[in-house]
Amino acid sequence: MPGAATRTLGVVTEHREIDEILQRAADGGRITPEEALLLYTDAPFHALGSAADAVRRRRYPDGIVTYIIERNINYTNVCLTACKFCAFYRAPKHAEGWVRSLDDILARCAETVELGGTQIMFQGGHHPDFGVEYYEEHFAAIKKHYPQLVIHSLGASEIVHMAKISGVSTEEALRRIHAAGLDSLAGAGAEILPARPRTAIAPLKESGERWLEVMEQAHRQGIESTVTMLMGTGETNAERIEHLRMIREVQDRTGGFRSFIPYTYQPENNHLKGRTQATNVEYLRLLAVARLFLDNVPHLQSSWLTTGKDVGQLSLHMGVDDLGSIMLEENVISSAGARHRSNLLQLVWMIRDADRVPAQRDTLYRHLRVHHTPADDPTDERVHSHVSSIALDPGGRTSLDLADAT
Known part of the structure; x- marks a missing residue:
């Protein structure tokens, strides 16, 4: 030939x-x-x-695979959108609804800094009372007390919601929360972008086209983002590829998506009840196709939190260059059954055992610490991923330690 x-x-x-x-x-x-x-x-x-x-x-000819230490602060579980795959939300006025105080949120930021975290994700429900002003107040307070933390938070759905509550355009909402301290948008709320499966699982959310339009507005204001995909809620193979096409088209115009992060639907405690799910092989194949198709998106991250550490490690042979995070707190997908946990030492081992070089990164994928040899590895055993609310108790024990003691 x-x-x-x-x-x-x-x-x-x-x-x-x-x-x-x-x-x-x-x-x-x-x-x-x-x-x-x-x-x-x-x-x-x-x-x-x-x-x-x-x-x-x-x-990435250096063979480096990155990870980040971060915290997902869920500020409320009260939500109007009632997505069928979600086990976290509670309707307004539900007895189990809650909102975290600002003092509580700042305490969680303090723990993040203590454990070496560099980024927080600030995510919650579409609360009927939370407009742009709520986020301005909270982001400004976080930046005042912890300027070293990057606020990589929210998604286009929250922007649409807060703009509606405050009676402003999404462009103005983005400008205001960016000025208050938002550094970067997460890919939250992308779910599945094509109309048929999106309407089936999240009928009260904006369309996939509108989600991407808001992301494009953010990119044009200098606010970069990630982009996600929820697999396994009944979408077809063709609709999975259409999701990728819609992303690539926007990325051709803006270049604002840093990474693509697909994850799998978790079947517990939600209306879908696990009737449709994505297999591990489907997930790994999607990662590989994404790396080939999304030629304009720099990074590809796998979700070991939803698929497990074994699949996470296998993903490093399917084009993945980032293994996500040691997430010091996570309450959303864990409420639907994702309870895979790891500590920092295990995550580094997973990368090295796949014949890659582990490195801690920041939000912009800049390398903070490269672990060329085991002698370079981190040693803080307190740094765990948590299906919990508080990472450290006053005695310095982690919530994993507390769970093991009960």
Whole structure:
């Protein structure tokens, strides 16, 4: 075959069309949505992973895989949108609804700093009383007391909601919360972007097109973001690829998405009741196709919190260059059954055992500490991911220690 000696991949498939698409994508060429769907459904698993890993190696030849230490502060579980996959929310005036005080939130920020965290995610429900002013007050207070923390928080859905409550445009809402201290938008609320599956699971949320429009507004104001995808709520394979297409189209215009983060639906305590779920193989294949298709999104992060540490480690051979976070607090997806936990030492080992070089990063994916050898590894055993509210008690024990003691 002419040019075979210069091809990135050393293996070929028995399917000529699939082989050509894989080779082109591995060499840095762009593939179409139709080609991405064919790879997702029909490409041999190992050939697909090899092509995705070739893209990762070309982008990151140093072999570094990153992680971050962060905290997800859930400020309220009161929400108007009643998404069918969510086990966290409570309707307004529900007896189990709550709102965290500002003092409580600042205490959680203090713990984050003490444990070496660099970023907080500030996420909660669409509370009927929380307009732009609420977020301005809270972001300004966090920045005043803990200026070293990056506020990587909210998503387009919260922006739409707060703008409506305050009677302002989403552009103005973005300007105001950015000025108050928001550094970066999370990909929250993307769920699944195509209309049919989105309407089925989140009928009260804005459309996928509107979600992306707000993200584009943020990017044009200099507010970068991540973008997510929720798999396993009944969407088709074609709709999964359409989600990727919609992301790539916006990214072509703005370049504002730092990373793509797919995660899997968790089946407990919600209206969907696990009737549809994504398998681990479906998840790994989606990661690989995303690395090949999203040629304009720099980073690809896997979600070991929803799939488990074993799948998280396998994902590092499917084009992934970031293993997410040691999340010092998480209460949303854990309420739906995601209870995979890790500590910092385990996460570093997962990366190294996959023949990669672990490195702690910041929100912008800059390397803070590269663990070239085991001698460079962190030693603070208090740094755990938590399915809990408080990471440290006054005696310095972690909530894992407290759980083990009961």
